[in-house]
Amino acid sequence: MxxxxxxxxxxxxxxxxxxxxxxxxxxxxxxxxxxxxxxxxxxxxxxxxxxxxxxxxxxxxxxxxxxxxxxxxxxxxxxxxxxxxxxxxxxxxxxxxxxxxxxxxxxxxxxxxxxxxxxxxxxxxxxxxxxxxxxxxxxxxxxxxxxxxxxxRLIPGVLGNETSALTDSFQDNLLAPPIYTRPRDYKGLKVPEILFSGNFPKIEEWRETEAYKRTKDRRPDLLDEDV
The missing domain is CATH 3.40.1280.10 (SPOUT methyltransferase, trefoil knot domain)
Incomplete structure (x- = not known):
């Protein structure tokens, strides 16, 4: 380009x-x-x-x-x-x-x-x-x-992880779900246990649910509830 x-x-x-x-x-x-x-x-x-x-x-x-x-x-x-x-x-x-x-x-x-x-x-x-x-x-x-x-950033090869841009906010009219990294427990603030389950279909389901909740709370205009 x-x-x-x-x-x-x-x-x-x-x-x-x-x-x-x-x-x-x-x-x-x-x-x-x-x-x-x-x-x-x-x-x-x-x-x-x-x-x-x-x-x-x-x-x-x-x-x-x-x-x-x-x-x-x-x-x-x-x-x-x-x-x-x-x-x-x-x-x-x-x-x-x-x-x-x-x-x-x-x-x-x-x-x-x-x-x-x-x-x-x-x-x-x-x-x-x-x-x-x-x-x-x-x-x-x-x-x-x-x-x-x-x-x-959307051009193939620009980002290290090709799927990263596809999971950004707004790609599917939803805001991105919460994300976490180390430490697992910081001053009593814990990462959701589902993320350590190893059950990736369940993890994706959790992420989709959280993305929907966040969008409905912060940007309900992005949701077409009538469809």
Missing amino acids: RIDIITVLPELLKSPFEASILKRAIESNLVEVHFHNLRDYTSDNYKSVDDYQFGGGAGMVMMIEPIDKCITQLKNERSYDEVIYMTPDGERLNQGIANSLSLCENIIILCGHYKGVDQRVRDTLVTKEISIGDYVLSGGELGAAVLCDTII
């Missing part, structure tokens, strides 16, 4: 990809991540990427020209499955979206700034709009990093 990220602040984005799982995925050639500074595609001496909005109003708007130039150049080099714009009013990111995007070969992620991008970018260049939550950040870079993490 190749991910091209268009941003005005590439330095803000690079550090998450220089450590841990993301770094190992890149070094193992399981994914390529490339950063493109939008200011390199401007046509004036000031390297301007934004301007005042027509009709008046507070806040600057990212111009279509440098964005179009960058995306066009990338598309001339390869085909892309998606051109994603990170925006608060996009589709809220969930595990299903991450699963789908992890199957892509090439994607572009455009990081918004200021009041956002010229609407013509969204109308003609973007194929998918994604939000990481109902709040506003200073820019799309942190959202892009979150999106990349959710996608890359």
Whole structure:
């Protein structure tokens, strides 16, 4: 997989990809991540990427020209499955979206700034709009990093245990069940005995029950009780 990220602040984005799982995925050639500074595609001496909005109003708007130039150049080099714009009013990111995007070969992620991008970018260049939550950040870079993490960890070979991602919260619309490790008894706080039974079908049944209980308690909106 190749991910091209268009941003005005590439330095803000690079550090998450220089450590841990993301770094190992890149070094193992399981994914390529490339950063493109939008200011390199401007046509004036000031390297301007934004301007005042027509009709008046507070806040600057990212111009279509440098964005179009960058995306066009990338598309001339390869085909892309998606051109994603990170925006608060996009589709809220969930595990299903991450699963789908992890199957892509090439994607572009455009990081918004200021009041956002010229609407013509969204109308003609973007194929998918994604939000990481109902709040506003200073820019799309942190959202892009979150999106990349959710996608890359699902690529086969990235995680040490291939089944680990399949048992994460939200993969089956349930939160993950409680998990435990050593010591077995810590200051009187004991691990459930079922986990030491060796009866793996029963253990899985316990985990499913606990996952359902936790979901019903914390995220009942994930359960479709009418089905």
